Amino acid sequence: QFPRECVTPEGLRSGRCCPSPSGLNDDPCGSSTGRGQCVSIAVDARPHGPQYPHDGRDDRERWPIRFFNQTCQCNGNFSGSNCGRCRHGWTGANCDERVSVVRRNVMQLSTEEKRAFVNALDQAKRTVHPDLVIATRRTPEIFGPDGLTPQFENISIYNYFVWTHYFSVSKTFLGAGQASFGGVDFSHEGPGFVTWHRFHLLQLERDMQDMLQDPVICESVEDYDTLGTICNSTESSPIRRNPAGNVNRPMVQRLPEPKDVADCLQVNAFDTAPYYSTSTDSFRNTIEGYSAPQGNYDPAVRSLHNLAHLFLNGTGGQTHLSPNDPIFVLLHTFTDAIFDEWLKRHSPDSTLYPEENAPIGHNRGYNMVPFWPPVTNAEMFLTAPENLGYSYEAEWPAQAFTLTEIITMAIVSALVLVAVVFAATTCAVRAKSYKMEGRQPLLGDQYQRYDDEKGQSVV
Numbered sequence: 001q002f003p004r005e006c007v008t009p010e011g012l013r014s015g016r017c018c019p020s021p022s023g024l025n026d027d028p029c030g031s032s033t034g035r036g037q038c039v040s041i042a043v044d045a046r047p048h049g050p051q052y053p054h055d056g057r058d059d060r061e062r063w064p065i066r067f068f069n070q071t072c073q074c075n076g077n078f079s080g081s082n083c084g085r086c087r088h089g090w091t092g093a094n095c096d097e098r099v100s101v102v103r104r105n106v107m108q109l110s111t112e113e114k115r116a117f118v119n120a121l122d123q124a125k126r127t128v129h130p131d132l133v134i135a136t137r138r139t140p141e142i143f144g145p146d147g148l149t150p151q152f153e154n155i156s157i158y159n160y161f162v163w164t165h166y167f168s169v170s171k172t173f174l175g176a177g178q179a180s181f182g183g184v185d186f187s188h189e190g191p192g193f194v195t196w197h198r199f200h201l202l203q204l205e206r207d208m209q210d211m212l213q214d215p216v217i218c219e220s221v222e223d224y225d226t227l228g229t230i231c232n233s234t235e236s237s238p239i240r241r242n243p244a245g246n247v248n249r250p251m252v253q254r255l256p257e258p259k260d261v262a263d264c265l266q267v268n269a270f271d272t273a274p275y276y277s278t279s280t281d282s283f284r285n286t287i288e289g290y291s292a293p294q295g296n297y298d299p300a301v302r303s304l305h306n307l308a309h310l311f312l313n314g315t316g317g318q319t320h321l322s323p324n325d326p327i328f329v330l331l332h333t334f335t336d337a338i339f340d341e342w343l344k345r346h347s348p349d350s351t352l353y354p355e356e357n358a359p360i361g362h363n364r365g366y367n368m369v370p371f372w373p374p375v376t377n378a379e380m381f382l383t384a385p386e387n388l389g390y391s392y393e394a395e396w397p398a399q400a401f402t403l404t405e406i407i408t409m410a411i412v413s414a415l416v417l418v419a420v421v422f423a424a425t426t427c428a429v430r431a432k433s434y435k436m437e438g439r440q441p442l443l444g445d446q447y448q449r450y451d452d453e454k455g456q457s458v459v
């Protein structure tokens with residue numbers, strides 16, 4: 001979550017995290033070459049929804065200023081914690097060349113390509129993240145028992161992917177001996193579900209990829225919740241899967257179907273108040289899977305993304321653990337592809353993403369927890385090919401018409417039919433009256449149309 005060079009006692013005490021690009025000394029944010037500058041972090045102060053009543057008690061509030069209040073602000077297409085890299089979709093020494101990647105359809109990969117994909121994930125599982133480290137204590141204990149030793153750890157690239165998900169969903173610790181508060185989730189049950197998971201994948205994609213049949217991290221959730229500790233990078237048991245095997249919930253013994261995807265793409269509103277897992281007629285709550293695929297909220301329903309998680313019935317079905325199962329990458333890549341198709345079809349203005357009163361972490365201008373450097377939900381609410389440099393190799397069901405469109409078309413067709421019948425009747429009556437008056441109509445039956453002569457069809 002934070003660059004290794006920032007988590008020194010001095011860095012933490014100053015609240016400043018403005019490293020120099022690699023290879024440069026004492027050049028915070030590459031300012032000498034115009035890449036960026038060190039600035040104070042302005043966090044969005046708009047109110048969050050009522051689901052979280054414990055303001056002041058959680059390090060994730062007003063992210064990331066409990067840890068750092070100064071960061072690099074990069075110019076133009078420069079990006080990264082030290083402005084040493086390019087924004088997504090740009091490359092080159094000056095970050096002024098467009099780059100576009102195609103996320104392949106896994107069903108169309110050759111055997112060698114699938115093997116390469118798994119190997120890349122496996123490598124990510126074993127490779128220490130080159131830049132970022134994770135906090136293993138909350139801020140009151142961040143300097144360790146001796147008050148001098150910052151409590152951060154190295155972590156592998158894939159385990160970082162797991163850990164960020166765990167950190168975003170973990171409960172709020174309210175004190176020893178007190179029940180932790182579970183009604184908080186910085187990455188689910190709100191509009192940020194799609195934007196957060198989009199960035200989560202982008203980060204992994206950038207950092208590299210994952211594991212298979214490897215040990216699980218963040219498993220001791222009861223300990224973290226009761227002791228106020230945080231999952232570290234220690235691995236424990238192997239991943240578990242028992243697809244369709246949840247005998248207690250027959251409803252989750254199946255996977256979502258193509259029609260469910262087609263239906264959810266037709267839900268017009270991005271999100272609806274209260275911007276939560278109870279929202280109805282909300283595309284976000286539908287793709288997340290708390291509503292039926294047509295958009296109507298029903299507490300008994302699990303569909304689309306949630307249904308796929310629950311179908312896995314093991315590691316991949318438990319929110320604090322699920323990215324340990326590498327199928328998470330495929331599930332969420334597909335979810336992101338649906339989100340991107342929805343963005344393409346509905347062309348929403350950024351203002352359709354709620355600015356306030358969404359659950360904590362989910363407002364448009366909030367920084368997504370626990371990413372660094374700070375990145376807002378709004379920055380991910382854009383079509384991927386044009387703004388983020390990737391597109392999907394995907395085929396989508398044809399756009400079916402909505403009920404309103406069908407009714408409109410029926411009314412227009414009926415009006416056209418009435419007009420045609422009326423015009424034909426008027427002509428026939430006039431022709432008859434001409435004949436009766438001994439005159440011939442200008443274009444009577446004896447005249448062939450030009451098209452007819454050429455043997456073409458006549459309308």
Ligand SMILES: O=C1C=c2cc(C(=O)O)[nH]c2=CC1=O
Nearest residue numbers: 302306309316317318319322
């Ligand atoms: O890992 C996850 C597991 C989930 C289970 C549900 C549910 O609807 O009960 N939702 C989930 C989201 C996850 O990300």
